[in-house]
Amino acid sequence: MTAIAWGRKLAIAAGLPAVLVGIWWLATAGSTSVYWPPLSTVLETFAPTWLEGRLTSDVLPSLLRLAAGYALALALGTALGTVIGSWPTVRALTEPALEFFRAIPPPVLVPIFILFAGIGDGMKILVIMVGSVWPILLNTVEGVRSIDEVLRDTARCYRFRRRTRLVQLVLRGASPRIVTGARQALSIAIILMVISEMFAATNGLGFSIVQFQRSFAIPQMWSGIILLGLIGVALSLIFRACEARVLAWYQGQRAAQR
Amino acid sequence: MSVATATRTPQAGARRRVPDSVLGLAGLAGVAVLFELVPRVGLVDERYLPPASVTATALAELVSDAAFWQALTSTLLGWALGLAIATVAGVVLGIVIGSVPALRAATNSTIEFLRPIPSVALIPLAVLLFGADLRSTLILVVYASFWQVLVQVLYGVADVDPVARDTARSYRFSALSQVRTVIWPTALPYVMTGFRLAAAVALILEITGELIIGSPGLGNAIATAQSSGAVATMYALVVVTGLLGVGVNVLVRRTERRVLRWHPSVRREVAA
Known part of the structure; x- marks a missing residue:
């Protein structure tokens, strides 16, 4: 019985993707068009293109830069957000300025940071950090600000130590909003990882894909697009797993309230 | 509240008297x-x-430059066109998929898979197909903002009160009037949330496309200024994109409040 239920679930989940990939496969099967190579060719080029050499020379550097920039953005955004959110005066003072900086489309940071930091790893990490810090920062501010007054007063009455109050009350209370910000920041960070490499770089995923496109290595380019898509999907799955862990208490609470 | 303010220390009271806008x-x-x-x-x-x-001087020079206004117009046009296509497609598909349970179940995994694919991955393909053209950037804008709208609409349609839906069905409302009188009012706040998210994303992708692909617009102007060493002009253009972003946010928020002014509750925003 359960096996049948599982089978049905799998069929529902995998049905449409299988059909779509099948259509792609059939539609391009005999394709002689330069731009739409047969899917079989694309898949054949996938392994030799990415797994032999480029994995360590292009894919890994890209992902490391992404991780470094994103981690810095998380740390900086949460820290600054907590400070700004805790003092109404600081918040009023900085809010319009922050709204302005947040509204600048992050990709325009690339040409700016090239001036300061050249086209090396530093520039890219900086771009990813500065570009993705805003959603985290502003959501942390909101989260810290909207912590329940009663909880706040309770923590004060019980004379929680500063550290305890920060970790148990402020950061934990703000964590649903921080996670929301972090999710938006992740997709911006991925965009910036690719963009900074497409604009100017000597290695990386974005760089390789653009090289393939410019040298008309079309199946390789397609395999790069597929790889980028897979990375995007994988990162969002990892994010969801982390979210479920960090916010387990919150989701439990919400389910109980219903 | 006034009691609490009155009992505060004089300094605290004085500090609060400075209005937030001044700060x-x-x-x-x-x-x-x-x-x-x-x-x-x-x-x-x-x-x-x-x-x-x-930078301010450079900005003043830009304002009197016809090329700048042309770039600004192209950016705004591309943004509006992409956003409009994405919104219409997202709303229509969202309502169709959302109101048919079988369709919703069948498409769920596909949507979850396609959504996180970064739209910038399409840049090389777009360049091959259309070159440094408006259409290349348009693809990016539409792809990125479509998912924002679609997912929100799906949430909205799922939120429809089952009793209201069954009532409409019992009275044999036609499909169209079910959409108009039952689904649409429930989904509208979600549509607006999706629209607001999409508007911001669309601007980011519009500028990105111009910057990387080289289609006409502010992003392209920034790239040109950077490569020709006109640093002050570049910063002035960046300031303009920031102002544009603020303008878009304000405009969308105002539209949202206007469209939803009949809505009984100030709905807590669905985090997406």
């Missing part, structure tokens, strides 16, 4: 002063970060 303006002025002083003092090379006054 905000002071903050903005502080940022401007900071950007003036940091290069002037020599903390950062003036060639990399011109003082705020120099």
Whole structure:
């Protein structure tokens, strides 16, 4: 019985993707068009293109830069957000300025940071950090600000130590909003990882894909697009797993309230 | 509230008397002063970060330049067109998929898979197909903002009160009037949330496309300014994109409030 239920679930989940990939496969099967190579060719080029050499020379550097920039953005955004959110005066003072900086489309940071930091790893990490810090920062501010007054007063009455109050009350209370910000920041960070490499770089995923496109290595380019898509999907799955862990208490609470 | 204020210490009371808007303006002025002083003092090379006054002069020159207005118009046009296509497609598909349970179940995994694919991955393909054309950027904008709308609409349709839906069905409302009278009013707040998210994403992708692909617009102007060493002009253009972003946010928020003014509750925003 359960096996049948599982089978049905799998069929529902995998049905449409299988059909779509099948259509792609059939539609391009005999394709002689330069731009739409047969899917079989694309898949054949996938392994030799990415797994032999480029994995360590292009894919890994890209992902490391992404991780470094994103981690810095998380740390900086949460820290600054907590400070700004805790003092109404600081918040009023900085809010319009922050709204302005947040509204600048992050990709325009690339040409700016090239001036300061050249086209090396530093520039890219900086771009990813500065570009993705805003959603985290502003959501942390909101989260810290909207912590329940009663909880706040309770923590004060019980004379929680500063550290305890920060970790148990402020950061934990703000964590649903921080996670929301972090999710938006992740997709911006991925965009910036690719963009900074497409604009100017000597290695990386974005760089390789653009090289393939410019040298008309079309199946390789397609395999790069597929790889980028897979990375995007994988990162969002990892994010969801982390979210479920960090916010387990919150989701439990919400389910109980219903 | 007034009691609490009255019992506060005099300093605290005095501090609160400064209105937030004044503090905000002071903050903005502080940022401007900071950007003036940091290069002037020599903390950062003036060639990399011109003082705020120099950037302001460059901005004034831009405003009297016809090419700048042309770039701004192309950016706005591309943004609006992409956003409009994405919104219409997202709403229509969202309502169709959302109101048929079988369709919703069958498409769920596909949507979850396609959504996180970064739209910038499509850049090389778009360049091959259309070159440095408006259409290349349009693809990016539509792809990125479509998912924002679609997912929100799906949430909205799922939120429809089952009793209202069954009632409409019992009275044999036609499919169209079910959509109009039952689904649409429930989904509208979600549609607006999706629209707001999509508007911001669309602007980011519009500028990105111009910057990387080279289709006409502010992003392209920034790339040109950077490669020709017109640093102050580049910063002025970046400021313009920031102002544009603020303008888009304000406009969308106002539209949202206007469209939803009949809505009984101030709905807590669905985090997406």
